Amino acid sequence: MYQVLARKYRPRNFNELVGQNHVSRALTSALERGRLHHAYLFTGTRGVGKTTIARILAKCLNCETGVTSTPCEVCPTCKAVNEGRFIDLIEIDAASRTKVEDTRELLDNVPYAPTQGRFKVYLIDEVHMLSTHSFNALLKTLEEPPEHVKFLFATTDPQKLPITVISRCLQFTLRPLAVDEITEHLSSILSKEQIQAEQDAIWQIAESAQGSLRDALSLTDQAIAYGQGEIHHQDVKDMLGLIDRTIIYDLILAIHQNQTARVSALLMQFRQQALDVSLVLDQLISTLHELALLQYLPDLSLKYSAEINQKITQLSQRISAQDLQLYYQIASKGRADLQLAVTQEQGFEMCVLRLLAFRPLQPNEVPLTQVSAQSNAVAVAPAAESATAQPEPVHPVVSAEDELEAETAAINPPVAEPSSDDFLQDEALEVAEVASPSEPDHPVTTPAEAASAQMIFDPAADEVLFDLDEDDRADQPATQEEASSDDFLFDEIAPLPETAVAQPTQQPAELAAPVSSVAQPELTHPQDSSPQDSLFAEPAPMPSTNQPVVAAVDNTAIPRADQRLMPQDILQLPVQSLEGEWSVEKWEYWFRNSDLSPAVQELAQHGLMTGQIEAESVFHIPEQYQQLLNSQLQHLEAALKQQWPNSFLKVQYGQVTEVTPYSLQQERKVRAYQRASELLHQEPKVKSLLESFDGELQNIQLK
Numbered sequence: 001m002y003q004v005l006a007r008k009y010r011p012r013n014f015n016e017l018v019g020q021n022h023v024s025r026a027l028t029s030a031l032e033r034g035r036l037h038h039a040y041l042f043t044g045t046r047g048v049g050k051t052t053i054a055r056i057l058a059k060c061l062n063c064e065t066g067v068t069s070t071p072c073e074v075c076p077t078c079k080a081v082n083e084g085r086f087i088d089l090i091e092i093d094a095a096s097r098t099k100v101e102d103t104r105e106l107l108d109n110v111p112y113a114p115t116q117g118r119f120k121v122y123l124i125d126e127v128h129m130l131s132t133h134s135f136n137a138l139l140k141t142l143e144e145p146p147e148h149v150k151f152l153f154a155t156t157d158p159q160k161l162p163i164t165v166i167s168r169c170l171q172f173t174l175r176p177l178a179v180d181e182i183t184e185h186l187s188s189i190l191s192k193e194q195i196q197a198e199q200d201a202i203w204q205i206a207e208s209a210q211g212s213l214r215d216a217l218s219l220t221d222q223a224i225a226y227g228q229g230e231i232h233h234q235d236v237k238d239m240l241g242l243i244d245r246t247i248i249y250d251l252i253l254a255i256h257q258n259q260t261a262r263v264s265a266l267l268m269q270f271r272q273q274a275l276d277v278s279l280v281l282d283q284l285i286s287t288l289h290e291l292a293l294l295q296y297l298p299d300l301s302l303k304y305s306a307e308i309n310q311k312i313t314q315l316s317q318r319i320s321a322q323d324l325q326l327y328y329q330i331a332s333k334g335r336a337d338l339q340l341a342v343t344q345e346q347g348f349e350m351c352v353l354r355l356l357a358f359r360p361l362q363p364n365e366v367p368l369t370q371v372s373a374q375s376n377a378v379a380v381a382p383a384a385e386s387a388t389a390q391p392e393p394v395h396p397v398v399s400a401e402d403e404l405e406a407e408t409a410a411i412n413p414p415v416a417e418p419s420s421d422d423f424l425q426d427e428a429l430e431v432a433e434v435a436s437p438s439e440p441d442h443p444v445t446t447p448a449e450a451a452s453a454q455m456i457f458d459p460a461a462d463e464v465l466f467d468l469d470e471d472d473r474a475d476q477p478a479t480q481e482e483a484s485s486d487d488f489l490f491d492e493i494a495p496l497p498e499t500a501v502a503q504p505t506q507q508p509a510e511l512a513a514p515v516s517s518v519a520q521p522e523l524t525h526p527q528d529s530s531p532q533d534s535l536f537a538e539p540a541p542m543p544s545t546n547q548p549v550v551a552a553v554d555n556t557a558i559p560r561a562d563q564r565l566m567p568q569d570i571l572q573l574p575v576q577s578l579e580g581e582w583s584v585e586k587w588e589y590w591f592r593n594s595d596l597s598p599a600v601q602e603l604a605q606h607g608l609m610t611g612q613i614e615a616e617s618v619f620h621i622p623e624q625y626q627q628l629l630n631s632q633l634q635h636l637e638a639a640l641k642q643q644w645p646n647s648f649l650k651v652q653y654g655q656v657t658e659v660t661p662y663s664l665q666q667e668r669k670v671r672a673y674q675r676a677s678e679l680l681h682q683e684p685k686v687k688s689l690l691e692s693f694d695g696e697l698q699n700i701q702l703k
Contacts, residue, residue: 006217009189011052012059012082013071018185018213019177020049026172027053028069031060036067037170039142039151041127043158044174047214050154053174054123055081058089061150062117077117088117092124100133107141110149119150127153128160135162142168176211179203185213186220190231195224197231200308204236241276245308248280248287249315252327255355256319263356267349277348281335288328291316295324323360330355567672567679567702582609582617588661596639600632605661614644623653669702676702 011017014024023042030036040057042050059082060068064075071078080086092106106122114120124130130138142151142165153169155161183206190197205223209216219240220231227235237244247266254262270280294316319327334351341347576589587609591601607621617640621629633651640647677700680686689695 004218005189005193005221006214009217011049011056012073013056014069017049017053017056019181020053020174023053023172023174027057027060031067031069034067036061036150038145038149039153039169041153041155041158041161041166041169041171042174043155043171045176045211046156047209047212047216048174048176049213050156050174051123051125053172054152054154055089057152058086058119058121058123058150061119061121062086062088067118080116086117088114088120090120090122092122093126094124095126095129098129098131098134100131100137103130103134103137107137110141111146114148118148120148121150121152123152123154125154126156128155128157132162135165139164139168177213178211179206182206182209182211182213182216186216189217190220195229195231198233200233201231201236204233204240204242205231208240208242241279243270243273243275243280243283245283245287246311248283249311251284251352252287252291253315253318255327255352255359256323258356258359260356263352267352270348271345277344278335278338281331281338281348281351285328285331285335287312288324288331291319292321292324292328295321320360326358326360327355330358563675563678565675567676570672570675571668578613580613582611582613584608584659584661584664586613588664592661594639594643596635597632599628600635600639603629603632604636605665606656608656608658608660614646616648616650618650618652620652620654620656622656626653673700673702676700 014028017024042053044050059071059078062077063071064077065072081089183203186202205219206216208219223231223236223239226239251266338344338347573589576586578586578590591604603625606625607619609617609619611617637649640649680697
């Protein structure tokens with residue numbers, strides 16, 4: 001009579017055991033040293049060897065040659081255990097004997113000595129199925145059984161066992177077998193059976209077994225019957241309802257390269273073949289996992305045939321690691337949402353379309369939404385290719401299709417424009433709004449000029465954003481000392497004279513903030529750079545007839561000493577020698593460069609410090625700040641004593657008539673603002689814009 005492979009090739013000793021080396025090593029050592037426990041618990045998924053190990057252990061305990069880790073296999077006891085007729089090996093199916101009466105009947109026979117063997121072994125399979133009363137009845141005997149009794153428990157769900165039972169056993173967790181281990185074992189068995197099998201087919205069976213050797217052997221029996229005595233890869237795929245892995249590779253590559261027609265054809269092919277889309281999605285996720293492993297851990301990657309290995313290697317080299325992580329996350333989320341869709345086919349197709357929609361941009365691509373936004377926005381960009389060419393205005397009436405084609409062709413290679421979020425996150429140095437009183441919609445320049453322009457005009461916000469290349473930033477003159485960002489924090493811009501430009505309405509942030517990847521420009525002095533190194537390229541000559549006159553900035557309001565400085569230099573605090581008597585300059589320099597909290601520094605700038613620095617000091621501050629200062633005074637005293645241990649602080653409340661650090665800071669802000677406005681009006685590009693559109697600069701912000 002034919003015997004199935006799972007029973008015919010069941011391991012009969014620890015040497016034949018496939019995998020589970022950690023269990024066989026522990027049990028072998030215990031048998032050789034005579035350190036035997038009275039209860040063992042074997043846990044793990046189905047088909048990994050729980051019952052097999054329990055039977056091998058029972059054979060080792062009762063072999064007529066003695067307690068050994070290598071049973072003889074020839075004595076009557078070993079043969080009886082192998083044939084399942086050993087009288088002292090009591091195998092119990094807990095799933096069919098869950099009642100407490102069954103457990104009591106079992107325990108009634110425990111005190112009696114074994115009939116044939118050395119030990120009476122109780123092998124209880126699926127022990128988690130026992131009832132709570134059965135476990136309670138078993139506890140006392142399980143803790144202190146007779147010397148001739150051994151309990152062997154096997155379960156696939158150890159969480160359902162009471163902790164009182166687990167604590168009385170030696171627990172061994174059996175792991176699922178690796179695909180390589182199952183493949184090697186199947187190849188050995190098929191070789192003994194003299195059955196022709198393709199290696200890809202064996203690997204596919206091993207992967208489908210999901211770590212269970214019994215499932216793999218059962219599938220092998222099925223594949224032999226399906227293939228009429230042979231195992232072929234295509235037969236295994238048809239039998240298991242799997243698809244060709246190359247189709248999955250083609251689908252991933254088509255998604256990554258944005259081949260929408262190819263993706264559509266593959267989805268239609270899946271529909272026509274009526275495949276199980278959940279299996280297809282599982283295969284897609286497994287392939288993404290394999291690609292990621294191949295990039296970072298090639299030694300752990302699965303072994304395929306030479307053809308598949310070559311294809312998957314090429315695919316892993318085309319897709320970056322971060323793209324693979326994005327694809328894997330989207331596919332895994334789609335797998336979890338598959339049951340929420342109206343149909344599984346709909347959920348699978350939406351997952352594929354989501355992969356296509358959220359795939360990363362390739363180097364030669366520009367987002368369609370960005371191109372549409374550029375075609376709808378009004379871009380002001382005088383041509384900078386030739387110093388003598390005059391810009392030719394384009395009529396506003398242009399179709400959206402023509403603009404989209406022209407702008408897409410002008411971008412070569414295309415460069416992704418920074419998004420609005422990027423401009424909010426980056427610490428911009430200059431933002432100027434261009435407001436035209438006469439022309440709300442300005443003519444658009446040519447697409448080539450718009451693509452190469454360094455200014456983008458947003459009609460919704462009437463705002464011009466200035467961008468500066470890395471080369472231009474590198475040519476900017478550096479100051480003698482890099483200003484600390486803490487020195488340039490201020491709350492508001494003081495009102496300017498009527499001759500200056502309008503006051504900004506937003507609170508500026510740091511003036512000398514570091515430039516991020518989407519860099520914003522620095523203000524440069526026109527006298528310190530050549531026309532090629534200036535902030536913007538030299539504009540083409542403008543027509544001289546009927547040109548509006550731009551109101552110039554009143555330079556008389558700017559001190560002569562500031563006319564050669566940058567705004568950040570004006571805001572820079574001069575270094576003070578903190579010795580001798582306090583002055584307003586020393587006081588401001590000390591507290592703005594100290595570790596005081598912003599709240600204490602805010603109070604400090606409204607007061608004055610007099611007296612000696614290293615002795616008695618008197619802090620003068622208006623009375624309205626008394627309540628706030630009382631809660632922060634200890635921090636100010638601690639900071640002074642930390643730097644000057646001999647200092648002694650007194651506080652005097654009253655009107656402060658002298659110049660305070662706050663008024664000094666406001667005066668510096670006004671000077672820096674006027675200097676920034678002057679530099680902007682001196683820029684050739686800004687002059688050209690203002691003259692061309694009869695505009696004016698508003699809301700200049702120092703950040």
